[in-house]
Amino acid sequence: MALDDKTIAFLVGPEGIEQAELVQPWTAVSDAGGTPKLISKEQGTVQAFNHLTPADTFPVDVTLDAASADDYDALVLPGGVANGDQVRTFPEAVSLVKAFADAGKPIAVICHGGWVLIEAGVVDGRTLTSWPSLQTDYRNAGATWVDQEVVVDDGPFTLVSSRKPDDLEAFDREILKAFE
Template sequence: MKVAFLVAPEGVEQVELTDPWQTVKDFGATPELVSTDSGTIQGFHHLDKGDTFPVDRTVDSVSPGDYDALVLPGGVANPDFLRTNEKAVAFAKGFFTAGKPVAAICHGPWTLVEADVVRGRTLTSWPSLKTDIRNAGGSWVDEEVKVCDAGPNTLITSRKPDDLKAFGQALTQALKSAGSGGK
């Protein structure tokens, strides 16, 4: 089982990448870092630079068919950059078309708003996305984790790093339901 983590070259909230990444590994699946550019991405601890991480593949060389699920970490700049990249948006949207699990935390749902896949779904996020989600036809709730099974796929969303434990538990459950692999 392979899980794509879609991130921009800069601006990802590091813990929202590393914590779910470890969750996927602990489950027994293989995480892959997908970005718009090759090389490395720069993680952040809020506004301060964190570690760099090697990119496994670029959006130019992958399709949702290569993966069993998608994770969209947050950070303000990360999804703001991704939502302006047509290939990144199409890649994210493809998981909905294929009926595969998608998990987004904090500002991560901005990419989903751009992909026009939140209509009719209930999500949570960082509070500043509330209006964007509602304007895109979704419902916004202030909850630690929200699992929405509207449509053929499971959408998992959380608000912030403090919600990572619940986010990870919901992600693990979605991976179990998605099929093969894991524990």
């Protein structure tokens, strides 16, 4: 699968990103010839975690106030409880996610990353998966939640979702197909 000439946005908060859910899809995109870009609230670095243990930091490529869905071909929302909770509180992040959905661009989400999808109001009528604790939030937002390794919903925009780090191999495979 080739993602040559494709630029993929990875939207994260300043800390609490589940490291594997950022690094593995990032590597898959890069290995397929795509250009991943890290978007966050502020310049500098973001702090990833291995569950609750601080892990590596990663440099921010673009700040939310400078990010536009027009500049990217697709969006990835990594998980991490703190990450998902933070990102949904940033109005610019919510607007950016809505812009991707409105433009019909593919969005991939894993674990707790989906809270911002709910906040953006883009899951009504969609089928997806996540970490199990989000299922009620998704259902309350009008989505159908299922407990599967990976779900691809080809609605008005392609939505690829997975539950957890153990699902990353399937998640990466499906995001590469969706982003092609």
